[in-house]
Amino acid sequence: MASQKKIIVHVGGYDPDALDGVSATLAGQCDALHRMGVAVEIWGFDPRVMDVTEGRTGSGIPLFRLPRCKHPLVAAFMMPPVTRRWIASRAGDIHRLHLHSVFIPSNNLIADLGLPYVVTPNGGWGERVLSGRNRLLKRLWVMLREKKLWSRAQAIQAVSEAEEKELSHLPAMGKVTYISNGVKIPPLDQIKGGRSVWLFLGRLAIEHKGLDRLITSYARCRQRAGSLPGLVLVGPDFRDGKAELERLIAEHSLQEHVEIRGPVVGGDKDRLFGEASLFLHTSRWEGMPLSILEAMSRSLPCLLTEGTNMVPLIRKFECGFPAGNSEDEIVEAMLLAKDGDLSALGQRARQCIEDNFSWDSVAKKLTTLYGLEA
Structure with a gap:
């Protein structure tokens, strides 16, 4: 695709290695659009800067830090x-703003300036939230x-x-289009490891990620099965x-069977995935968890609750263990996983990602969303 005269501006944080899925998603989208020849910039609001500062990402995308009020x-x-004047001076260059996440006042303020924009709420307008x-x-903030x-x-x-279905029921909702997240797909020869543990990777947000029922279900499953692979929970405290x-x-006497580790990035994350034979995500609600796509891209089958929004996917491609949202259903899925053919399921998980979730395929859909000519 030839470079566009008008610019697509993504508003938010850029970090390809972020544990925050929103920042990693923004990075994946921007890098893929940049590879296609689309003119892209990234704007982030920062209370620590007094004037607009410019830099570039590692892939060469212009990145601007805009002053934000401190209080x-x-x-x-x-x-x-100073921020308002700078944006006004750039208005003629902008084709679309792309606002990432919601309940962020800076996004509301920039949307008020009259430039056309797209929003990715990442599950933030869901009923559970x-x-x-x-x-x-x-x-109150919704009304205001x-x-x-x-x-x-x-x-x-x-x-x-x-999420597409849920958003369509909100009053006065704009046009909603389903475009999934993507993931950077590692070469097969980089996928190595012992494949011995069950893994969760994400924020240690107990209610949101359903980690309380993950621990309880794992304890109940051990009582029924006699033994299970060790369970490793990895991520930042929340x-x-x-x-x-x-x-x-401690309550379930699992100290020798469950391990909690801090956040990992880069090669440490690759090695972590290499340790796992199964990826578990028992969230109560989500948009689309990037960690699940990362696990599948590394040939890991997944045990998922309905709250992840990805149970239909693993059913369709037969690449994991779907569970409902109750502990009983999670336990039954764990018992199936204990004796399942994880290697074959993992191969289908990898194929699903290759066929449907590359960042380049996501970027092509985004150009249509932005109204760019092919």
């Missing part, structure tokens, strides 16, 4: 004049700001079919989730 309450309703933590404040954001968008990118997990592990 959170002020930042929720006001953009610094809206009715969960800080729900009264979220409902988010409803306006979604109703005026040129398009909304849903990252799963379930709201003291690690301490609560340690309490649950």
